[in-house]
Amino acid sequence: MSKIFDEKLLETAAIDTSLREFSHLGIGGKAKNLFAPHKIEEISKIVSATAKANLNIFPVGAASNILFGNTRDKVIILDKFIPKFCEVNGNEVLVSANYKIAKFIDEMKELTLGGLEFLAGVPANIGGAVSMNAGAFGGNISDFIEFIEVVDHDGKIREYQKEEIDFGYRKSSINGFITKVGFILAPKPKEEIMAEAAKIIAFRKVQHPYNFPSLGSTFKNPENHAAGKLIEECGLKGKTIGGAQISKKHANFIVNKGNATYRDVKSLIDLMMSEVYRTMNIMLQLEIKVLD
Ligand SMILES: Cc1cc2nc3c(=O)[nH]c(=O)nc-3n(C[C@H](O)[C@H](O)[C@H](O)COP(=O)(O)OP(=O)(O)OC[C@H]3O[C@@H](n4cnc5c(N)ncnc54)[C@H](O)[C@@H]3O)c2cc1C
Helix, strand or coil: CCCCCCCHHHHHHECCCEHHHHCCCCCCCECCCEECCCCHHHHHHHHHHHHHCCCEEEEECCCCCEEECCCCCEEEEECCCCCCCEEEECCEEEEECCCEHHHHHHHHHHCCEECHHHHCCCCCEHHHHHHHCCEECCEEHHHHEEEEEEECCCCCEEEEEHHHCCEECCEECCCCEEEEEEEECEECCHHHHHHHHHHHHHHHHHHCCCCCCCCCCCECCCCCCCHHHHHHHCCCCCCEECCEEECCCCCCCEEECCCCCHHHHHHHHHHHHHHHHHHHCCCCCECCEEEC
């Protein structure tokens, strides 16, 4: 257990496990401060203790967008063991942040509530998707948000209406740990939702590498460009360093072919950025979160 935390309650939330176990990419080592709380009150305690220690929290959902490297100065909080719930009232839905997007879309379909089908096939939790303002095919998750509840940086629980949050291209101004999200969904026939989700999953399977773990798009698309196309034009498709590879299927994806390390993936990221800048004078911006 980390020295910065000595409160009794936190002992139950601290865990001594490799982050690899939680990483969608299958990469990660031991973190100095890793917590897996079971209650919202535990999150509040961890967050206030973190602020007092002048460190930053780093919430983790499905870790489908995080490359774990150096985590020394971070206090990592997993959403995994917090109770899950989903309450529906007409087309207003209140859902815990650790709900899987896929399960959510599927359950809402049964209630003829749609809208989020564009996220079918995205291996995220609701909280991570909201924090990143996940989107695809012209839709963003923020289009359907009414409010969110967060454990704020001071440990207090606050509710924010959508208008109080800045949502941008794969980013948001949310600064705390999201605990629940209020959505307003669109009434839609079940068959339509099913057909749309199936079409999107089929498209993803053709376009994206699903046979090896990845973090989705490594870089954001620069204005008027597709990052994957720029990387491909630099001749980097299939480039391999150690166990990591720039996908042969889609050059904006890095896949773990089995035993990739943080260093392998980071070296590929650096190469993609430097080659695209050298040949096209375009500076790529990371979409994934790299803890280095
Ligand atoms: C195969 C594949 C396909 C993908 N397709 C898409 C796509 O179409 N569109 C898209 O936008 N993304 C896509 N992604 C990327 C990724 O799934 C999304 O960014 C997703 O929103 C991340 O959710 P997560 O739960 O995994 O978050 P994590 O990876 O765990 O975290 C991502 C960020 O959110 C923060 N966060 C997580 N949980 C919370 C919380 N409870 N409170 C506050 N902050 C939190 C983290 O601190 C981190 O900064 C894809 C990834 C893969 C592997």
